[in-house]
Amino acid sequence: MSTVTAPVVTLRIGDVAKLVGTTTRTIRYYEELGLLLAPDSPSVGKHRSYSEAEVAHLREVLRLKQLLNVSLDELKTLVEAEEARAALRRELRAGSDPQRTLELLREAVFHLTRQLELVHRRQRELATLEADLAGRLDRVNKRISETTRSR
């Protein structure tokens, strides 16, 4: 057995863009703003390559932006908070001091709850819009059946 490194599945920027439904320009722009984890390849002038984890991260970033529609600046704040929590999770896994552990867990609860509240607000707004549209559709359909019956 040779000592080659594990065959990490690595994708090119164009494939990633297609996978997550965005453009290469957007990915490069986000990277420039520091919204994405720095690309693993040392740096400039070479082709970027992305791991599965990086694709998942990008997908989450885009989802947050779309659903909460915040500015990229606010989005960066959210992403940094997310990464902070990831760091916390690592600290937890190695964890020892139960006092510190509890503190970290409660912080996580706080962040998750806040995000859930945003989602719920959005859902309520969509629900009222849906009810409105459905009601109107209902009335129109009723009129149609009345009109066709009396023909």
Add this chain to the structure above:
Amino acid sequence: MSTVTAPVVTLRIGDVAKLVGTTTRTIRYYEELGLLLAPDSPSVGKHRSYSEAEVAHLREVLRLKQLLNVSLDELKTLVEAEEARAALRRELRAGSDPQRTLELLREAVFHLTRQLELVHRRQRELATLEADLAGRLDRVNKRISETTRSR
């Protein structure tokens, strides 16, 4: 009784902006693009004034944009469809030819169905995000109760 016209409640652009949660610049920009009903005051150089109906219309336009996040160009298409249907409703109310009536009603169904589909897509996206967040919150909470129990 004198012959004064009815005291139509009329608002200034700044009040309207505050009411609906946007800026005067945005309102003027939308007007320029033809997204809003042309202001009732004949036109240029004078202060705009808005009726309750116009405020409600603006509110709906902003809601559609926020919830579906479409471009202002797409938004204009939606708004025009909406106004076309309003015109149809008036034609229907005065309606006579049942053949024409049916045609109009079916058109309304088409538009409403399309809008509902957009809403449903958004709802599905939000639901997956919610499930994701809820799952994570759950796991954290479980860890908290484990940690406190074993203390």
Add this chain to the structure above:
DNA sequence: TTGCTCCTCACGTCACGTGAGGTGGC
């Protein structure tokens, strides 16, 4: 080696933000 996709500027565009300088209505 030949395509194809990638790279970095850099200017264009969309949806407004933000003054500048001036005029209108309680």
Add this chain to the structure above:
DNA sequence: TTGCTCCTCACGTCACGTGAGGTGGC
């Protein structure tokens, strides 16, 4: 009459779009 809000340019900005011209990897 005095503020305050309104008016119209017009340039700035954010989040990318869109080539131009050149280089890298199956």
